[in-house]
Amino acid sequence: MSTSPAVEKALREAMSRLITGRPQSTDGKLTKENLYREAGVSRATMNRATAVMAEWDVYVADHGRRTKGESKRDTEIAELTAKLRKKTAQCTELQHKLEAAATVIAALHHDNEALREHLASRDGGGNVVPLARPRGEIHDPP
Template sequence: MTRLFEGRRQRTDGRLTKENLYKEAQVSRATMNRAHAILAEWDAHLAVHGKTTPGEAKRDAAIADLKKRLTKKTQECTLLEKKLKAAHTAIAALFHETKPSGSSSTRTPRPWSHPSAHGVDGVGGASATPGVKTMARRRDKSQGAR
């Protein structure tokens, strides 16, 4: 029983179950069920400490910490995306204000969209760096133009 409580299991997966208790003790389930004092001690320990082992408690704490950090980083990312969109809007407005009236260029900046929509992160299709096919096409075009 002590080995299970301390997380030093030898014959089981370490979960705090009665099945693991009798397997660790190398006795039959019937023998375990006749040991009322041991079962009372087992139940009392689980009532105070719960069914999680020290390793599971550490794991759960680590998971909770990672979830908090992920939430914080997601909020930071959302804020930065909003700032980027606002900056893009301001730049587009300044471009239209300062554009010469007699300019023959009719090109206007594209509306802002998230970079992943263009495949920058590798999810949307095309990658941020040219692939082998793109580089081959460029090479073929430059050799054909000579």
């Protein structure tokens, strides 16, 4: 038993709406349940439309069950995930550099303190004396 041309037309229009991501009465997922609900026919009537069901099966086999909107969304998610992964790697690299710089600064601070102590023990005052006057200085400071 076959279906009427009107039923086949309704199913093809429903299939087109689902494929293009413009459903009118379903959530838009590419399922047979959405196809017959979108077309406004029963599941049994849909199953009797063998030509339309063959077209549906070929489309789903070729393109999967994702709509164009879902495919676009998934592509955007994949791109954003890749960007996030790259930025996370950059942040990790910068964190390592920051930690290395902090270690060097701490070592330099320790060396500076040791030198000050050495100078203090050597001349008794611990004052650092400049070797030359800065440029532009005309007279001795008070």
